[in-house]
Amino acid sequence: MSTVAESVGGAGDVVDLVRRAIHEGEFVPNQRLVEADLSVQFGASRAAVRTALVQLAAEGLVERVQNRGARVRAVSLAEAIEISEVRMVVEGLCAAKAAERATDDDLATLRAIAADMRDAVERGDVFGYSELNRRLHATVRAVAGQSVAAGVLDRLRGQNVRHQFRLALLPGRASVSLPQHLEIVEAICARDPGRAEAAMRAHLASVIETLPSVGGPSGA
Amino acid sequence: MSTVAESVGGAGDVVDLVRRAIHEGEFVPNQRLVEADLSVQFGASRAAVRTALVQLAAEGLVERVQNRGARVRAVSLAEAIEISEVRMVVEGLCAAKAAERATDDDLATLRAIAADMRDAVERGDVFGYSELNRRLHATVRAVAGQSVAAGVLDRLRGQNVRHQFRLALLPGRASVSLPQHLEIVEAICARDPGRAEAAMRAHLASVIETLPSVGGPSGA
DNA sequence: GCAAACAGAATTGTTGACAATCCTTGCGCC
DNA sequence: GGCGCAAGGATTGTCAACAATTCTGTTTGC
Incomplete structure (x- = not known):
């Protein structure tokens, strides 16, 4: 019990609770989500839980x-x-748009993240690097100003957190991705959309190549 | 009344009815969707309508x-x-994957669609061309075998039907897009992923350029 | 004449109970 | 001993009524 905040005020935010529970790993893949159980766990009505499940589906x-x-x-x-x-x-699209639209302030932010990344790798701070990675991608999306693309990415990332997480913990992963990240930032700072898109695609192609080696936390 | 099929068996398929009503233009943008009204129009309970609205949201x-x-x-x-x-x-991704994975049968199907497109343009059959257009894109997606990408595209297309539809009716549109479509098919038949992606992107870039001229059916 | 407060209607949000469905368990039969 | 089968429990689907909120039109006071 009490693994997750229990009481909840209204009802509309049950989605957030369930979503977080899935992301945090409290609900593992293929686990059944019984409406009655969730309604007592989160202190919400069954209808609210039901609505949340429809939405999460x-x-x-x-x-x-x-x-x-x-x-x-x-x-x-x-x-x-x-x-x-x-x-x-x-x-890749976002990176290209970011290269087109970035203000000087945006570029400063990106360069700061890049510098922090260098430091984190030098210190061997895997967790910090992972967080910076997340922030770099988020910043690129924000600078691109493409809300539709951002929505699509949010959805996809939500389904993938498990695999993403495993990837970050892979030893030596950071030293591989660091130069790729730096190239992305450089390309955007050079305001070269084509180069930025290519850099982002190369980076994620490398991620895809590495994915199989982390195995399937949620097999077939 | 009786603008749309009224009685409905159960409830789960209310989503389909509402979705179609929106696509067919029976429900125009910004129109209010009152739960009680929909429940009598579709002969479903209010709870079913409510669930459908959550899903469509x-x-x-x-x-x-x-x-x-x-x-x-x-x-x-x-x-x-x-x-x-x-x-x-x-x-573009789908086109590239299709170029990699297409079987000989797939290529035959694509070539057949391309031939029909030529005919339709020659005959000035705008509606037929529009349907072939739809089928070409669908076939490419199917051949690519990327279910995730297909899902994303379905979602996006669903939001965009209105603009897409207007575009197809633009006079002279077909003669612009025909060579682009033919190039896409040719590139896939040549099993050249890079060329297929480029062709598809060029085609959609042309669509994007044309979009502003069809104005906003659902303004600001 | 206009702004603010007020009642009434319209609409959504919520709850609880009931019906339908599916899975499990135990029994009888071959 | 294995297999079909019915009863029971568990879970979801559905419904109707009630409570809460927002919107609309009117009245009142200045």
Whole structure:
């Protein structure tokens, strides 16, 4: 019990609670999500839980089958690769747009992140590097100002957190991705959309190549 | 009354009815979707309608605000362009994958569509060409075998049908896009992923350029 | 004449109970 | 001993009624 905040005020935010529980790993892939159980765990009505599950199903985080209830959707390795392939091209688009639209302030922010990344790798701070990685990609998306692309990426990332997480912990991963990240920042700072897109795609292609070696936390 | 099939068996398929009504233009952008009204129009319970609206909101087709109900979401011209930009890169990915994976049968199908397109343009059959256009893109997606990309494209296309439709009716549009479509098919038949992606991107870039001239059916 | 407060209608949000469906368990039969 | 089968429990789907909120039109006071 009490693994996650229990009481919840209203109802509309049950989605966030369930989503976080899935992301944090409290609900593992293929685990059944019984409406009655969730409603007592989160202190919400069953209808609220039901609505949340419908919404999460549309987000691709849970699977719902008629009269059989909902379970946490397991994304196979093959699907994780497909997701990353789509991410590759969409983030490539964002990188190109970012190169076109970045203000001087944006460039300063990106350069700061790049510098911090260098430091983190030098210090061997894997967790800090992972966080900076997240922030770099988020900043590129924000600078690009493409809300549609951002929405697509959010959805895809949500389904993939598990694989992404494993990847970051792979020893030696940081030293491989660091130069790729630096090249992305450099290309954007040079305001060269083509180069920025190519750099982002090269980086994610490298991620895709590495994915199989982290195995399937949520096998077939 | 009786604008749309009224009686419906159960409830789960209310989403399809509402979705189609939006696509067919029966529900125009920004139109309010009152739960009670829909429930009598479709002969379903209010709870079923409510569930459908939650789902459609997650799909991005309707907008829901607390205590204020749902309305058909209006996609601005700017957003339509963003959607098409994302489509551009994702369909580009699909074209590349299709070039890699197409079987001889697939190529025959694509060539047949290309031939029919030529005929349709020659005959001045705008509607037939529009349908072939739809089928070409669908076939490329299917051949690519990328279910994740297909899902993303479905979602985006669903939000954009209105603009797409207007575009197809633009006089002289077909003669512009025909050579682009032929090049896409040729590139895939040559099993050249890079060329296929470039061709698809060029085609959609042309679509994006043309979008502003069809104006905003659902203004600001 | 205009702004603010007020009642009434319209609409959504929520709850609880009931019906339908599916899975499990135990029994009888071959 | 294995297999079909019915009863029971568990879980989801559905519904109708109630509570809460927002919107609309009117009235009142200045």
